[in-house]
Amino acid sequence: MHICLSDGWGGLEMYPARIIPELQRQGWEPHGLALAGSRVAASLSAAGIEPLTMASRGRALLQVGRVLAYLKHHAVGVLHCHKSSDLRLGALLASLRPGLKLFFTDHMGVTRPKKDLYHRWAYGRVTRLFAISEATRARNLAAFPLPAERIRRLYLGVDLSPYVPRLDEAARESLRRELVLAPDQVAIGLPGRLTPGKGQALWLEGLARLRAIAPDLAWHGVLIGGLTAREGSDEAYVGRLRERVAELGLEKDVTFTGFRSDLPRLFEALDIVCVPSRNEAFGLTVVEAMAAGKAIVGANSGAIPELLEADCGRLAASEEPQAWAEAMAELGRDAVLRRRLGQAARRRAERQFDVRAHVRALTDEYAGIVGHAVGT
Template sequence: MYPSRIMPELYRQGVTNHGVAIKGSRVATSMMEAGAQLFTVPSPTRAIYSLPRLLSYIDAHAIEILHCHKSSDLRVAFLLKLFRPGLKLFFTEHMGVTRSKKGLYHRFAYSQVTRVFSISQATYQRNLRALPLPSERIHCLGLGVDLGTYSAALISKAELGLPENRCLIALPGRITPGKGHEVWLDALAMLKQTTSWHALVIGGLNAAEGADELFVAEIKKKAAHLGLEDRVSFLGFRRDVPMLLQAMDIVCIPSRNEAFGLTVIESMAAGCAVVGANSGAIPELIDAERGRLADPLSVTEWVAAISELLNAPALRSKLGEQARQWVAENMTLDVHVSNLLREYRQD
């Protein structure tokens, strides 16, 4: 969903956006809502057969830059580049490559790429090792958030139907293995004798919303087994996450190997006290001045980190304000897009 997040800011900075997406997909819908002119294909496999139409579209609209975000999309993009050598081709590797891609096909495909973007230092190091490119063609370009979206508390605990005298602890993001829900629930179970909190799982509950449905069922069953039915609410997919975050007191991100941590900086932008995993890219975003870190495999560490913040509203406020200030200085969307445009314009 990255393209639709940055398209409004690209427009604001004078760039015309076009999108290529699967017809009827959420990506296509999000691009249209962001104001992009859209070229659709019926399926990923049939995208290759759309090459002549795509080339005509590129010529008709004088498109100069291609930017793709999945390795499967690179198959189409590098062919377009072959037929239109004047195009610049950029690829954001959002996860960080964990297996070597130095075979004949990958060497040829990546030879057409102008530059690969890594979204964190953690993924940058993986990409350096795995991709068939010299280091000067792999750059680190962190993500950004629109701070204005988090400028005011737009929803109260009462509006959420939750007790205002409870400390709200949230875990936002996709409900899939590796995101740390199991350890988080085990930690909450050890804190259930503390009556001053309520926990919220914010994220889609079915496949159409990006969730692993079998895993969702497991997590709900685990919460019930731990006696947390009345203490943990599953809110499902929400379009008002910025508003929700501003009503939270503590946000937990226990992902074991986060490639960047967009949810982390979104929570920081909302002024939340964040507890994040001390693995992956999250330690690049959080330090002791603006949050807390815990081992994603250690229930004991999560209990300690949450306990420290539960009954310390002044500390939560201090960490949240310092986190928001850091995001304002380092991770805003306008700065990210400005840096992206600078990369586009380089030779």
């Protein structure tokens, strides 16, 4: 059972529904526990399972007997939590029903020590804690009251198949026109939630400098992401981004797409994908762009340098717009280089980030099989 009692919507909340189809293909029977009416609950339903739902996190604790009865009825032996606040329920269930295995994935990257009495109790019942990158594992080792052997690095995985190009030239050009792209323009995209940590403001400054250092380059920026809180974005920040676009004179040079459910197809319309996130715990957007075979510029901070090897893309300092402008200019001027980097990125995604391998490693842990290449 995957437990995610969150009313937000980001990579953490999307994770259970992302892997459920592959869990089923590999012979497991997944269940879910989510907040009633949440996007998590809706995503689990869309993935093919009807989750057990609770009105609130507090209600879930008060109805622990109901959850235990559900676990017994469905012979559930593994719990997997994705928010640290959900460990209260997970640890309580594991305490009340000996034999339950409890797993926790730290999707966010812990930022402060968690070694007080409560956290020693809760994490003491965790069978395995998964870090989603080496960068976060280093922080986990320092912050959590667990021995090193119970903290394992397990990179996230994606289903690579949707990212294989499908559009013919006419459909691709039609999509580019929808994004306000002229035929001769290099399309520079930035997908992700519109929140300060994702670096959109830095990217806009980089685009303004790109215009200055490469006046001969025809380009257009495509900012992909929801514009409302319901879609996971910071509405005040979105307003500031629009104001900055106007101040920089980029109104005709940048398209705000709003939320799009067709990201794999949007990648086909892009030439360069930028991921300027600061201190990213993993960098799922980087992997998705790699799967799509795109030339990528990523921030040189957090886990992104682990994902984006030198032959797969370029790294730029997360606080230096000039570095971003120079990287975008280099890739924008060289279509052959973009193609080579994109092909190398796709091959790395196939080797390292396929959801099938991720789920095999995960279920080996569920089953207590030691020795799979999960990381140390």
